[in-house]
Amino acid sequence: GEDVEQSLFLSVREGDSSVINCTYTDSSSTYLYWYKQEPGAGLQLLTYIFSNMDMKQDQRLTVLLNKKDKHLSLRIADTQTGDSAIYFCETRGNYGQNFVFGPGTRLSVLP
Amino acid sequence: DSGVTQTPKHLITATGQRVTLRCSPRSGDLSVYWYQQSLDQGLQFLIQYYNGEERAKGNILERFSAQQFPDLHSELNLSSLELGDSALYFCASSVGGVGANVLTFGAGSRLTVL
Numbered sequence: 001g002e003d004v005e006q007s008l009f010l011s012v013r014e015g016d017s018s019v020i021n022c023t024y025t026d027s028s029s030t031y032l033y034w035y036k037q038e039p040g041a042g043l044q045l046l047t048y049i050f051s052n053m054d055m056k057q058d059q060r061l062t063v064l065l066n067k068k069d070k071h072l073s074l075r076i077a078d079t080q081t082g083d084s085a086i087y088f089c090e091t092r093g094n095y096g097q098n099f100v101f102g103p104g105t106r107l108s109v110l111p
Numbered sequence: 112d113s114g115v116t117q118t119p120k121h122l123i124t125a126t127g128q129r130v131t132l133r134c135s136p137r138s139g140d141l142s143v144y145w146y147q148q149s150l151d152q153g154l155q156f157l158i159q160y161y162n163g164e165e166r167a168k169g170n171i172l173e174r175f176s177a178q179q180f181p182d183l184h185s186e187l188n189l190s191s192l193e194l195g196d197s198a199l200y201f202c203a204s205s206v207g208g209v210g211a212n213v214l215t216f217g218a219g220s221r222l223t224v225l
Contacts, residue, residue, distance in 0.1 A: 041218065042115075042216035043154075043203075043214075088154060100156070103153045
């Protein structure tokens with residue numbers, strides 16, 4: 001089946017930028033999502049990007065998509081302690097098929 | 112509060128038993144999605160319903176079934192439970208059925224099978 005991969009851990013200092021990476025195998029992925037999960041909570045949609053876009057910016061969040069390399073990244077500017085959480089990327093086909101999540105990246109923000 | 116309500120929050124049961132998890136979508140949302148999150152399998156999509164009809168199917172076991180009722184709430188039935196079914200089960204809802212749907216997740220139902 002299709003696969004989505006992420007680094008499992010990332011540590012950054014407060015105020016620095018964080019970059020969380022995701023690679024996927026399904027070339028038919030049309031919609032790509034980033035979610036945040038805090039301890040004991042459900043998933044919160046942060047942002048998403050269509051496969052015909054290269055970049056999307058939303059306040060402190062910047063999503064970059066390299067469709068040729070099937071690589072997606074999420075950059076968080078001025079990372080704060082409240083950003084400590086697990087971040088999941090998800091890919092989805094055009095008609096809602098093939099919902100595939102990565103294993104999640106645990107972001108730790110050090111003071 | 113996301114607007115997606117899941118019950119029960121916690122459930123402990125024994126192997127071989129059957130349980131039902133319930134989800135009420137956010138007001139105005141027609142689609143309901145079910146996900147399973149476990150330590151060994153990670154986050155997996157199980158099934159999606161849109162306005163009462165099954166729309167997409169993921170890694171849902173044959174022992175599991177789901178339905179969406181006319182009032183749009185959904186139930187996930189898990190039967191012949193095994194230890195490996197212990198997980199957090201999330202429900203999410205969205206307005207549409209296909210495309211770039213923005214999903215809103217519930218807080219989850221934690222199932223422990225002993």
